[in-house]
């Protein structure tokens with residue numbers, strides 16, 4: 840049995856594979872997120888996002904953090 844799940848990114852609707860069983864191979868493992876970046880992203884989305892959206896939101900988070908200072 841395969842646990843490969845194809846999901847749609849809630850942000851861009853792109854299909855991507857989520858591999859919670861093989862987290863090291865999952866595309867989200869290639870995006871390093873700090874705790875506050877996780878919080879920022881998952882406040883808005885309660886599901887996995889594709890790697891490009893994770894990268895985008897990570898950058899957006901950093902911009903917003905600067906604005907708040």
Ligand SMILES: [Zn+2]
Pocket residue numbers: 848849850851852853888889890891892893
């Ligand atoms: Zn996406």
